[in-house]
Amino acid sequence: MTDLRQTKTYAVLTAALFMMSLLFMAGAAGAGEERVPLPHPAMSEKAQKAENCVAPVSEMRRYHMQYLKHQRVETLRKGVRGNPYSLKSCVNCHAVKDKAAGGARTADAFCSSCHKYAAVTIDCFSCHTNKAADRKKTSAVQSPVSQLAAHLEKAAKDRSLLK
Amino acid sequence: MGLRDNYHRLVDHGPFFFALMLAHALVILLGLTAAYYMEHNGHYVTGMNNQVVWGMPHVFAVFLIVAASGALNVASISSVFNRLAYKRFARLSAILAVSLLAGGLFVLLLDLGRVDRLIIAMTSYNFKSIFAWNIYLYTGFFAIVGIYLWTMMEKRMNRYSKYAGYAAFVWRLILTTGTGSIFGFLAAREAYDTALLAPLFIASSFVYGLAFTVLVLLTMCWTLGITLMDKEFVQKVRGLLIIFTVTVLYFTTVQHLTNIYATQHHGVESYLLLTGGVIPAVFWGVQIVIGSILPLLILAHPTLGLTRHGLSLASVLLLIGGLGQMYVIIIGGQSYPLNIFPGMEATSSWIDGRFAHYVPSLAEIVLGVSGISIAMLATAMALKVLRFLPNPIEENNTSKNKPEAKTAGAA
Amino acid sequence: MSTSNKQTADLARRRFLSGAVALGSVSIASGFTLYTASARPKGEPASSKIRWGLLIDTGKCEDCNICVEACKTENGWEGHRGNLTDPQWIRKVGLTDKRTGKKQSLPVMCLHCEYPPCVDVCPVGASMKRADGIVLVDRHLCIGCRYCMMACPYGARSFVHEKVTNQKPYMPRGQGTVESCTLCAHRIDDGRIPACVEACTKSGREAMLFGDLNDPQSAISKRIVQVSTTKLRADLGLEPNVRYVNF
Numbered sequence: 001m002t003d004l005r006q007t008k009t010y011a012v013l014t015a016a017l018f019m020m021s022l023l024f025m026a027g028a029a030g031a032g033e034e035r036v037p038l039p040h041p042a043m044s045e046k047a048q049k050a051e052n053c054v055a056p057v058s059e060m061r062r063y064h065m066q067y068l069k070h071q072r073v074e075t076l077r078k079g080v081r082g083n084p085y086s087l088k089s090c091v092n093c094h095a096v097k098d099k100a101a102g103g104a105r106t107a108d109a110f111c112s113s114c115h116k117y118a119a120v121t122i123d124c125f126s127c128h129t130n131k132a133a134d135r136k137k138t139s140a141v142q143s144p145v146s147q148l149a150a151h152l153e154k155a156a157k158d159r160s161l162l163k
Numbered sequence: 164m165g166l167r168d169n170y171h172r173l174v175d176h177g178p179f180f181f182a183l184m185l186a187h188a189l190v191i192l193l194g195l196t197a198a199y200y201m202e203h204n205g206h207y208v209t210g211m212n213n214q215v216v217w218g219m220p221h222v223f224a225v226f227l228i229v230a231a232s233g234a235l236n237v238a239s240i241s242s243v244f245n246r247l248a249y250k251r252f253a254r255l256s257a258i259l260a261v262s263l264l265a266g267g268l269f270v271l272l273l274d275l276g277r278v279d280r281l282i283i284a285m286t287s288y289n290f291k292s293i294f295a296w297n298i299y300l301y302t303g304f305f306a307i308v309g310i311y312l313w314t315m316m317e318k319r320m321n322r323y324s325k326y327a328g329y330a331a332f333v334w335r336l337i338l339t340t341g342t343g344s345i346f347g348f349l350a351a352r353e354a355y356d357t358a359l360l361a362p363l364f365i366a367s368s369f370v371y372g373l374a375f376t377v378l379v380l381l382t383m384c385w386t387l388g389i390t391l392m393d394k395e396f397v398q399k400v401r402g403l404l405i406i407f408t409v410t411v412l413y414f415t416t417v418q419h420l421t422n423i424y425a426t427q428h429h430g431v432e433s434y435l436l437l438t439g440g441v442i443p444a445v446f447w448g449v450q451i452v453i454g455s456i457l458p459l460l461i462l463a464h465p466t467l468g469l470t471r472h473g474l475s476l477a478s479v480l481l482l483i484g485g486l487g488q489m490y491v492i493i494i495g496g497q498s499y500p501l502n503i504f505p506g507m508e509a510t511s512s513w514i515d516g517r518f519a520h521y522v523p524s525l526a527e528i529v530l531g532v533s534g535i536s537i538a539m540l541a542t543a544m545a546l547k548v549l550r551f552l553p554n555p556i557e558e559n560n561t562s563k564n565k566p567e568a569k570t571a572g573a574a
Numbered sequence: 575m576s577t578s579n580k581q582t583a584d585l586a587r588r589r590f591l592s593g594a595v596a597l598g599s600v601s602i603a604s605g606f607t608l609y610t611a612s613a614r615p616k617g618e619p620a621s622s623k624i625r626w627g628l629l630i631d632t633g634k635c636e637d638c639n640i641c642v643e644a645c646k647t648e649n650g651w652e653g654h655r656g657n658l659t660d661p662q663w664i665r666k667v668g669l670t671d672k673r674t675g676k677k678q679s680l681p682v683m684c685l686h687c688e689y690p691p692c693v694d695v696c697p698v699g700a701s702m703k704r705a706d707g708i709v710l711v712d713r714h715l716c717i718g719c720r721y722c723m724m725a726c727p728y729g730a731r732s733f734v735h736e737k738v739t740n741q742k743p744y745m746p747r748g749q750g751t752v753e754s755c756t757l758c759a760h761r762i763d764d765g766r767i768p769a770c771v772e773a774c775t776k777s778g779r780e781a782m783l784f785g786d787l788n789d790p791q792s793a794i795s796k797r798i799v800q801v802s803t804t805k806l807r808a809d810l811g812l813e814p815n816v817r818y819v820n821f
Contacts, residue, residue: 074619076712079704081763082616088743123279127713127748129741205736205749212658213732216720276718276733276750284717287698294697294721350810351691351727501729503682503806504669513665514658514729515682 039113044096044105053093054084061114064090068124087128095132105132170254170550173383173543180386184543187536194533197526198273206276210523214514215497219523220274222489223531226371227267227538228301228342229364230485232335233372234260235308238315239335242328248396251553256376257312257331258545259538263375264304266538270531293344300338307334316549339365346492353431354496357421363414369407371485373400374478379542381475389555397474404477405462411488412455427505434499435491439518442495445487454484494521613765620706625688625815626757627707627787628771629794629803632680633820634781639666641681641782644773648758650742651732661732663755664770680821681770681782684709684730684755685806685814692722692731701752707787707815708757716751723752727807728814730754787815 047053053060055067067085074080095105107130115122173180201209211218237256241249249256272281288295311331314324343364349355377400384391392400419436422428436443458477467473498519503509509516546552614620645664646652653660664683670676686709692701693709700715701722711722711731723731731754738747744760747753758768766772771782785794803817 072714076710076714077702077704079614079620079706079708079759079763080617081614091743127738127741127746127751129743129746131740131743133743202750206733207655207659207735212735213660213662213723214658214729216723216733276720276752277716280715280717283698283715287715289693289696289699291694292697292721294695294719298697345721348695349724351725351807497724501727503728504667506672507669508672509667509669511665511667511682513662513667515665515667517658519658 036117039117041094041111041113042096042109044094044110046093047110050093054089087124088133091128091130092132095130101131105134106130107132169251169554171552171554172548172550173387173546173552176386177388180543183382183386184540187540187543190529190536191533191540194270194273194530194536197529197533198278200526201274201530202278208524209527210521211527212519212521214500214517214519215494215521217493217497218521219527219531220270222486222493223534224267224271224274225342225345225493226486226489227263227270227534229339229368229489230371230375230482231260231262231264231267231368231538232304232339232342232365233368233370234263234375235331235335236369236372237376238311239328239332242311242325243332248399252376252380252391253328254312254315254551255379255546255553256372257308257315258551259376259379259542260335260372261305261308262541262545263372263538264301265541266534266536268301269537270534273530274527293341293348297338297341297345300334300341304334304338307331335368336365339368346496351501352496352499353422353428353502354435354492354499357418359414359418359421360492363411363418366407366410366414367485367488370404370411370481373404373407374481374485375538377404377474377478378482379539381471381478383546383552384471387555391553391555392471393556394469397469397471401462401468401474401477404474404481405459408455408459408462408481412451415450415488430502431499434518435495439495439498441521442491442498446491446495449487450484450491453480454487455481458484497521614763620704620708620763622705623788624705625707625787626686626762627785627794627815627817628686628757628768629783629797630680630816630818631781631783631820632678632818634779635678635680636779636781637666637668637679638777638779640773640777640779641770642666644769645683645755648742648761648769649745649747649756650740651747651753654736659735661734661753663730663732663753678821680818682728682730682806683770683816684757685728685812685816686755686757688813688815689811691725691727691810691812695721695725697721704759706762708759708762709754710756710759711752711754713746713748713751713753718750718752720752727810727812 055063060067064085068087068090071080071083071085072087074083075086091107094110095107096109097103098106098108100106100108107125111122111124111130114120209218234256237249238253238260240246241253272278272284275281275284284298288298290296307327307330311324311327314320314327340361343361346355347358347360380391383389419432422432434442435446458480461473461477461480462468464473468477498521500509500514500516500518503515642664649663651661651663653662664681666679667682669678669680686703686707688707690701690703690709693703695701697719698715698717700712700717701709702712703709718733720733723729723733731752733752734747734749737749741747745756758766758770761768767775767784771784774780774782783794783797785792787795787798789795797819798817801819803819804821805812805814805817
């Protein structure tokens with residue numbers, strides 16, 4: 001019986017400690033004058049030039065995650081291509097120059113500003129590249145492999161392979 | 164309230180118990196660290212690779228999951244088969260079963276490539292997958308054994324305890340069948356692809372589960388300095404362990420004999436039993452000699468087999484043998500190359516024609532062992548919180564009267 | 575067959591779909607459409623009327639690694655450890671007949687089974703078969719349990735054992751998930767043939783033939799009725815869509 005009482009005492013003490021720490025944190029947050037500044041996502045040139053995103057900005061802000069999720073199912077599982085809400089398109093349009101990526105355009109600055117503010121962790125970029133597919137850098141024509149491929153293609157054509 | 168009951172909470176324990184629990188807590192902490200290390204770096208830091216895709220964590224996880232269903236055995240014997248001598252330990256056996264399952268799942272989950280996606284495993288199902296069925300079987304096991312415990316521990320529910328016991332017994336048989344089928348359904352791997360794995364796993368579960376139950380009971384006896392098992396019970400457990408171990412040996416023999424008879428499986432059999440290096444060494448040395456023959460000799464011994472020391476030693480050996488058995492099944496089955504081109508010798512920069520060299524990393528082993536610690540710590544915590552432990556018996560008193568009186572009261 | 579006339583004139587949409595798609599059209603324009611494949615119109619799902627397949631002629635397959643290298647370049651997979659933890663979407667297997675000593679070399683990748691065991695066993699439904707027969711891993715769902723790798727009779731799948739960076743925009747890859755040959759679904763949808771097939775053909779070996787197994791007029795279908803083909807592990811009844819000839 002004494003044992004049970006002890007357990008109860010411990011439980012009450014723990015609960016009280018927990019409540020106190022909660023109150024303390026709430027107080028600390030309320031007392032501070034400064035609030036976390038609102039995010040201002042970096043706008044890429046491309047995005048600025050475009051009159052509108054694939055949907056009105058207010059709509060994109062609220063629903064982009066649903067659109068992305070819907071389309072990822074459509075594209076990967078059903079093979080639907082060319083729909084407007086692809087992550088690749090987001091990155092290509094919204095990416096800005098990123099020192100961390102050696103000057104390449106990445107979507108980090110654009111995506112993370114709001115996600116940090118809203119404390120949202122996304123794992124898109126654990127698989128998808130955050131780099132924009134800029135033609136100069138990744139152009140198929142310039143890589144040695146495609147040069148070789150082009151050469152071979154020509155040779156193959158000469159032998160009238162392409163019926 | 165406590166006086167009317169024949170059970171008590173774990174209270175008067177010595178420093179040994181605290182030290183043991185502290186050790187378990189430490190191992191769990193190390194296990195979590197190991198899991199973080201593996202997740203952070205990626206699985207290349209483990210011994211696992213693209214051929215041996217399941218390693219030491221799975222050996223321990225499957226071992227614990229199989230043991231979990233077997234630990235419920237004591238409860239089942241009392242409820243389903245009406246053996247009153249086991250009734251006293253039914254609660255303990257049920258809580259141990261739940262704890263072992265939790266330990267096994269803990270290891271299994273922390274080894275996933277994407278642990279953060281646990282929610283997907285809980286919400287997205289492919290019902291053609293035996294793995295998906297197992298997720299239901301595991302959660303169902305928690306629920307059913309939980310209800311079973313409730314019917315046993317709540318006086319007003321006692322009359323339903325028999326039915327709950329039946330349900331739990333059937334469920335645990337299905338669960339172990341499911342676990343065995345995870346391997347049995349793999350037609351592509353020569354070492355698996357047999358329905359025998361399901362009954363083999365069920366027989367193994369009886370061994371592991373009962374061995375765990377015995378060890379927990381004996382630990383409690385030493386910790387509390389009381390006697391929980393009378394001579395008669397020791398005798399019964401000894402008999403059961405012998406029968407179960409022989410059954411496992413029987414299924415193992417049949418499984419290998421069937422394969423040896425079929426010419427196409429000669430390669431895999433000679434690998435598992437003779438030429439596979441570590442695998443046959445573990446099979447003969449750990450599973451057969453240390454894990455089956457030796458405990459059988461101890462248990463069959465006319466004097467040693469009747470002592471609690473003999474029983475505990477045999478149980479420890481049986482558990483080591485069980486881990487060996489899982490190692491041979493899980494690692495051995497994968498390290499033998501896939502036979503994609505029968506009659507040909509295949510070589511590649513990849514897995515073709517290779518007998519995979521699997522060396523478990525420390526992190527994997529620590530994560531695996533931490534599963535056992537989770538199970539033990541969870542059981543201990545439960546024993547402290549609720550009345551799972553049967554009251555000690557006085558040495559001269561035959562225990563027969565007590566359970567009988569209790570069931571009469573309950574009915 | 576050009577695809578540009580099929581594309582919708584939705585300007586706003588086209589502007590948004592700048593980079594990668596434009597890149598794709600360039601490749602189409604350079605025109606290596608050996609087989610009468612055309613890009614699927616935008617917004618249209620893969621059709622079950624099509625069943626993509628490969629026929630690998632081991633008689634023409636030489637002891638080279640061109641298909642493997644092409645796949646690596648195209649899809650951006652590469653190992654850094656030099657052991658079995660490295661990914662391998664396609665591999666060259668050297669075979670020696672145990673009795674006759676006859677040597678052969680052939681590529682093995684995901685065989686895109688009609689009845690894929692990897693899809694059957696996947697607990698979360700990440701392993702999947704597209705309507706046109708391409709077997710894929712939906713890595714949005716993959717939890718990295720590796721049960722599909724246990725079930726695959728061909729060892730076609732790899733688990734990503736380490737962090738991945740610099741993925742191709744069209745081929746996301748990530749640590750802790752399982753991956754395998756996609757039959758270059760991104761290229762097929764674009765009206766192009768898989769990278770391995772293209773490379774093999776360009777090298778002049780022509781050991782790989784790609785096409786629609788459901789279309790009796792396709793080159794691959796015509797060939798399959800002419801010669802006797804081998805399905806690996808035919809005993810399992812998985813009906814792989816990648817078959818071998820002269821083997």
